[in-house]
Amino acid sequence: MTSTSSSPVTETILNFIDGSYRKGSEGKSFPNVNPATGSQIGLVHEASQADVADAVTAAKAALTGPWGKMTTAERVKLIAAVATEIERRADDFLAAEVADTGKPRHVASHIDIPRGAANFRMFADVVSTMPGESFNTSTPDGGQALNYTVRKPKGVVAVVCPWNFPLLLMTWKVGPALACGNTVVVKPSEETPRTAALLGEVMNAVGMPKGVYNVVHGFGPGSAGEFLTSNPDVDAITFTGETGTGQAIMQKAAIGVRDISFELGGKNPAIVFADADLDKAVEGLSRSVFLNTGQVCLGTERVYVERPIFDAFVARMAAAAQGFKPGVTGDRAYLGPLISAEHREKVLGYYRRAVEDGATVVTGGGVPEISGAEAGGFFVEPTLWIDVAHGDTVMREEIFGPCCGIVPFDSEDEVIALANDTVYGLCASIWTENMSRGHRVAAAMDVGVCWVNSWFLRDLRTAFGGSGHSGIGREGGVHSLEFYTEITNICVKL
Ligand code: NAD
Numbered sequence: 001m002t003s004t005s006s007s008p009v010t011e012t013i014l015n016f017i018d019g020s021y022r023k024g025s026e027g028k029s030f031p032n033v034n035p036a037t038g039s040q041i042g043l044v045h046e047a048s049q050a051d052v053a054d055a056v057t058a059a060k061a062a063l064t065g066p067w068g069k070m071t072t073a074e075r076v077k078l079i080a081a082v083a084t085e086i087e088r089r090a091d092d093f094l095a096a097e098v099a100d101t102g103k104p105r106h107v108a109s110h111i112d113i114p115r116g117a118a119n120f121r122m123f124a125d126v127v128s129t130m131p132g133e134s135f136n137t138s139t140p141d142g143g144q145a146l147n148y149t150v151r152k153p154k155g156v157v158a159v160v161c162p163w164n165f166p167l168l169l170m171t172w173k174v175g176p177a178l179a180c181g182n183t184v185v186v187k188p189s190e191e192t193p194r195t196a197a198l199l200g201e202v203m204n205a206v207g208m209p210k211g212v213y214n215v216v217h218g219f220g221p222g223s224a225g226e227f228l229t230s231n232p233d234v235d236a237i238t239f240t241g242e243t244g245t246g247q248a249i250m251q252k253a254a255i256g257v258r259d260i261s262f263e264l265g266g267k268n269p270a271i272v273f274a275d276a277d278l279d280k281a282v283e284g285l286s287r288s289v290f291l292n293t294g295q296v297c298l299g300t301e302r303v304y305v306e307r308p309i310f311d312a313f314v315a316r317m318a319a320a321a322q323g324f325k326p327g328v329t330g331d332r333a334y335l336g337p338l339i340s341a342e343h344r345e346k347v348l349g350y351y352r353r354a355v356e357d358g359a360t361v362v363t364g365g366g367v368p369e370i371s372g373a374e375a376g377g378f379f380v381e382p383t384l385w386i387d388v389a390h391g392d393t394v395m396r397e398e399i400f401g402p403c404c405g406i407v408p409f410d411s412e413d414e415v416i417a418l419a420n421d422t423v424y425g426l427c428a429s430i431w432t433e434n435m436s437r438g439h440r441v442a443a444a445m446d447v448g449v450c451w452v453n454s455w456f457l458r459d460l461r462t463a464f465g466g467s468g469h470s471g472i473g474r475e476g477g478v479h480s481l482e483f484y485t486e487i488t489n490i491c492v493k494l
Pocket residue numbers: 160161162163164169187188189190218219220221224225226229240241242243245246248249262263264265266296297398400426466470471
């Protein structure tokens with residue numbers, strides 16, 4: 001059996017447990033919908049508590065099986081083979097990701113799928129060149145001791161994922177977890193189960209031992225998400241998603257004192273100084289507001305612009321926004337749908353709230369008129385607001401849609417205070433041609449990542465994560481090894 005059956009309308013998406021595809025043991029399933037059309041395109045088999053327990057048991061057993069006995073070199077070779085196989089099957093992954101998310105093909109083919117493969121290849125490299133640590137220690141009797149550390153896998157890692165970049169964000173966790181010798185049980189978002197399921201075929205094709213990679217489908221509370229995070233045989237939980245969900249998972253992780261790594265929400269600011277290169281700023285910021293229809297944790301939802309260029313900037317951003325045409329086919333291939341009808345209602349609620357609170361809509365603010373197959377899709381218009389106050393809901397809460405408020409400022413100190421006045425701390429971007437100011441203001445941002453004259457320019461070796469309500473811990477490069485390994489210090493009296 002493969003991850004899915006063949007007919008697209010009745011396609012069934014299966015759990016992947018101990019190397020085999022399985023239906024849910026309680027016979028439950030839920031619909032899989034294409035957000036670009038609103039049509040059901042498949043059925044997802046929901047894992048029961050017993051299925052989740054089976055997946056965890058398989059993952060635990062795999063730790064002491066052939067996988068646990070592999071040398072680092074053997075393991076890393078297998079992980080690099082996963083990257084190569086994803087690339088070989090890029091069209092299948094692309095079709096699966098586009099079906100689940102409705103996103104334009106060019107977004108998935110340029111970002112989601114290549115990064116899915118890169119996440120395995122990069123962490124295979126990091127682990128093969130992982131540095132060790134040793135100290136010569138003076139002992140009280142005038143002798144010497146050698147102190148060194150060894151790193152071991154944490155064990156069974158639960159990977160709970162969101163829907164905005166399903167393969168990319170899942171492999172960002174699975175890649176380093178496996179490279180470090182752990183085994184994983186993945187709970188993909190209920191909205192986007194396909195690429196996680198398909199990765200099971202890749203694992204089998206490269207000869208990954210059974211039980212190393214497992215996938216269980218379902219929802220959060222009372223379903224696979226909660227069953228997984230509360231399973232006592234899970235040794236660590238890595239989660240990407242909403243801050244509120246992170247809090248719920250943290251409570252489960254407290255039982256048994258399990259380690260967590262959280263990448264959560266944001267309300268990311270951008271600061272545009274009057275000396276910025278306006279072409280670059282508008283190009284970069286329109287991407288940061290509208291890419292993936294604003295469903296990017298790193299997306300910009302607050303833009304502060306120095307007063308002398310405020311009007312010019314707003315006019316340029318409005319023109320750029322109008323270039324993002326909602327739709328995914330033909331000449332409308334720029335702005336994809338939101339992930340679900342429910343999420344569109346949430347975003348439209350913020351569109352209404354902005355106006356109620358006194359904002360002026362520069363462009364957008366509603367639902368576009370689309371005919372044909374996409375008429376039932378969950379599209380919204382790209383939207384910009386001015387005349388928004390710092391305390392307005394749309395300037396404080398994460399919306400996760402293609403929209404932002406634009407606000408003028410007069411001084412560097414003022415704008416640093418405004419940008420930092422949020423419970424979140426994920427990322428920021430600064431736009432200026434004065435590099436002294438660029439470095440100074442970037443260092444003053446209370447965030448995990450700050451870009452200067454760019455956005456979403458990622459080097460996977462760097463530390464990634466957020467502060468405050470945006471997360472706990474950092475992953476990326478050697479930072480991932482801190483989470484996915486346990487250290488033992490060995491002290492040898494010489
Ligand atoms: P979500 O929190 O609703 O769901 C994420 C996952 O958690 C899903 O698989 C869901 O089924 C599961 N889940 C929900 N409740 C659970 C529970 N009680 N126990 C266990 N699992 C549970 O998030 P989402 O709507 O899928 O994703 C959007 C959010 O993710 C946004 O807030 C966005 O900012 C955030 N995000 C953050 C980053 C980052 O790197 N910081 C990256 C992408 C997305």
